[in-house]
Amino acid sequence: MELFNIFIKAAFIENLVLAYFLGMCSYLAVSKTVKTAFGLGLAVIFVLGVTMPVNWVISEKLLSEDGWFGVDLTFLRFILFIAVIASMVQLVEMIVEKISPSLYNSLGIFLPLITVNCAILGGSLFMVAREYNFSESIAFGLGGGFGWFLAIIAIAAIREKIRYSNVPPALRGLGMAFILTGLMGIAFMSLMGIDPTALTAGK
Amino acid sequence: MALSDFLKSKEPDKKTSPFLHTLFDGFFTFLYSPNHTTKGGVHVRDGMDLKRLMIHVVLAMQLCFVFGTYNMGHQHFVSLGVHTGFVEAIHLKLVYGLIQLLPIFIVANLVGLGIEFWYAAKKGHGIEEGFLVSGALIPLISPPDIPLWILALSVAFAVIIGKEAFGGTGMNVLNIALLSRVFIFFAYPTTISGDEAWVAGLARDANDIWVSNYSWIHTGFFNGIFEFFGANDLFDPAAKMVDGYTGATPLSLAAAGGWEAVTNVYTPSQMWWGSIPGSIGETCKPFIIIGALILIATKVASWRIMLSMVVGAAITAMLLNAWDANAFMAVPWYYQFYMGSFFFAMAFMATDPVTAASTNRGKIIYGFLIGMVGMIVRVLNPAYPEGWMLAILFMNVFAPLIDHYVLESNISKRLKRA
Secondary structure, eight states: OHHHHHHHIIIIITOTTTTTOOSHHHHHHSTTSHHHHHHHHHHHHHHHHHHHHHHHHIIIIIISTTSSSOSOOGGGHHHHHHHHHHHHHHHHHHHHHHHOHHHHHHHGGGTGGGGGOHHHHHHHHHHHHTTOOHHHHHHHHHHHHHHHHHHHHHHHHHHHHGGGSOOOGGGTTHHHHHHHHHHHHHHHTTTTTOOHHHHHHHO | OHHHHHHHHTOOOTTTOHHHHHHHHHHHHHHSOOOOOOOSSOOOOOSOOHHHHHHHHHHHTHHHHHHHHHHHHHHHHHHHTSSOSTTSSHHHHHHHHHHHHHHHHHHHHHHHHHHHHHHHHHHTSOOOTTHHHHHHHHHHHSOTTOOHHHHHHHHHHIIIIIIGGGTSTTOOSSOHHHHHHHHHHHHSHHHHSSGGGGSSSEEEOTTSOEEEOOOHIIIIIIHHHHHHTTOSOOOOTTOBOOTTOOOOOHHHHHHHHHHHHHHHHOOHHHHHHTOSSSSTTTSOHHHHHHHHHHHHHTTSSOHHHHHHHHHHHHHHHHHHHHHOOSTTTTSOHHHHTTSTTHHHIIIIITTOTTTSOOSHHHHHHHHHHHHHHHHHHHHHOTTOSOOHHHHHHHHHHHHHHHHHHHHHHHHHHHHHHO
16 A cells, blocks of 8 residues: 555656656657657656666665665765666667667657656655655656656647647747646646545544 | 628728727627638538537526625625525625626636737737637636736736647637636635635724725615615625634535534535535536536537546545545545535536547546546545646646547557458
């Protein structure tokens, strides 16, 4: 139940894109069609879901003072996190290239750029700051990824729809995407404030 | 045809005064549907054009307007402890309600239509009628005591960012009326929450006591008229709020103490018939249902969305009953429909054909999810008293996605059959 709460919270209530505005660059750039957005969203779910527990092991067992070495190495956190994320992204890239070359081509540079997608590094840093344990970090990673995935396919569907709208020329493309993201953020505020842990504690 | 000839002779020139021409065109097409034929492409031609479609919605909510006006006056006098019977001092309550409602209505329409007219003149197309419905809905979903400058600001935000940036009527992604309401809700939270917001015309005096807040128009102008016609009941400028009166809405009572706390203050029939504090148009359920039936009968609104929304909300409320972790969850599921603005949101908000899903299967999914999310926000989210506004905006965001996948599944089904 605790894990489910963390999943729901990361996916809907504290959505990485629409509540923290993390991972905006690929979110805005790849959301032109639902198909590519879907592929990138799945890649982000995978990378977040895998890097989070790996990074948990690194930060708890290698870098912390209570870990195996007994030395405080937390200054290495950022570089090690990035290294883990980069290697995972490499893995995803190889898989996508093998399975679906068309998706690989349409994602282009944004697939390797997941490495510097701040939603993913941000997720790992949230995990450290909130002191999740191993299984909680998996739930948080999958939930955060799922929230990112939902946000990007929702905006992609809207952008496919407004392609036929008479948008003022100055706002076409990115301008509209920014306005849409803001409006979606307002809509997602509906769930902000729900505290799943408090609800289950009452039971 | 004499009238149309006369009006045509008065038509301003499009080149020299574009703004006047758009203005003329907007009102002319109210009276006569235009008879230009389209050139090229296939078009459906129907007497039921956008203006007449919109007017159906506005007509369907007239009963809510009448009741809302009266109820605003009624709640005001109940808070002061005078004329507490529902049909006492009808003249005072109606006049009071009208004095509150008219400025809200005029400001909302003036700002919204003003922006629309300006854009229409600037872009050189006819006036798009989209704001007719939004302009009628916004007063109904406002709290009675909303400051007019906040209302004007929120309407301007909703029309410019929510609609004109997307290219005008029919292109918006989020419901305009709800967007303006949510703007007030998040930008000026103190004006729209708290128990005092739902009863009009009260202000704190120097001793921190709530007193009636009458202006010269009540005590000077209308009291003069009433005296002239020999009425005994007048606006009393010295009236004070009765002790123990809070103006709490059923929902805030339920959130605090469950169904028992609600029934201590209001009876279920009172809630059903709507003599309770709340947003102007949302309280009287039977009149809203009549409006919904008009919309269904004229096929303006989709029964699929309404039905699936009721089902979704009922199922979620039953599940919450089963979970039963706090007093609010334990409120019997059928009584959840007595409180708040469920029916209003169902009849006039969720069925907005522009922002809802447009495929038939999509509509059912869309309505069902609104019912679920709205009930979850209402009961589980302590930050907000009511959930439908936010639930509908939330699902507006996902409506294009639902449509996309319904279409995809239809395509793949037909490909398999071929």
